[in-house]
Amino acid sequence: MQRLQVFKGTFCSLDAVQRQLLIGSAVAAGGILVAYIVHRRRQVQSIPLGEGWWGAGEKPLSEDDKIYPFKVQTSDKEIEDLHERIERTRYTDPLEDSCFQYGFNSTYLKKVVSYWRHEFDWKKQVAVLNKYQHFKTKIEGLDVHFIHVRPPHRENQKVLPLMLVHGWPGSFYEFYKILPLLTENQDGVLFEVICPSIPGYGFSEAPHKQGFDSLAAARIFLTLMERLGFSEFYLQGGDWGSLITTNMAQMKPQ
Structure with a gap:
């Protein structure tokens, strides 16, 4: 407050010309600052590509870069094992009138578990997952x-490559309903879509190294x-996928 009063007194002691010069200088300085901020925001903040190895053991001299078809599969033995583990679920009583304020309500959880055990058709879901072509390839050991x-x-149809990246908790499957809209549109632009599984999610191998x-x-x-x-291609990501696709654009902005 004292500094403001000193400035006010100094400003009032100036004549008209000096006041105009002071105001003009302040406006010019402010304009330069705004222009600098806008310029900085428009600059692409690139980050180095780097390198890594996340496979088990030591990094080999070479890595298989072929792409292999992959098919989602399950067996009766796996489903039976899952059913047995579901049936052994132990529940705790929920707090009275708590709904979901203190975590997942165990009364409702029993209904969910019953659905997974008695109604959900696992083999049918496997067929749904295999509606589109799956692949795997080895990158940085994974x-x-x-x-x-x-x-x-x-x-004469324009096709644009597009990568869609899921987040947490999520998987490539969350894009299944939108894929027909992107790839089967009768008018306008079509997309060739690639949906990867983040390492450690879905059917991608989890990293064996820290970091x-x-x-x-x-x-x-x-x-x-x-x-x-x-x-060159387009990117879309949500949650962790948003950060990953942003990093991709920063690594190769052009």
């Missing part, structure tokens, strides 16, 4: 899983797109 959906060939982060996932997915023959 088996990376992805689905690759190509639109039907049409003359795996969004930068490592971004680098792996860039390698995947290059391996598929794409140098």
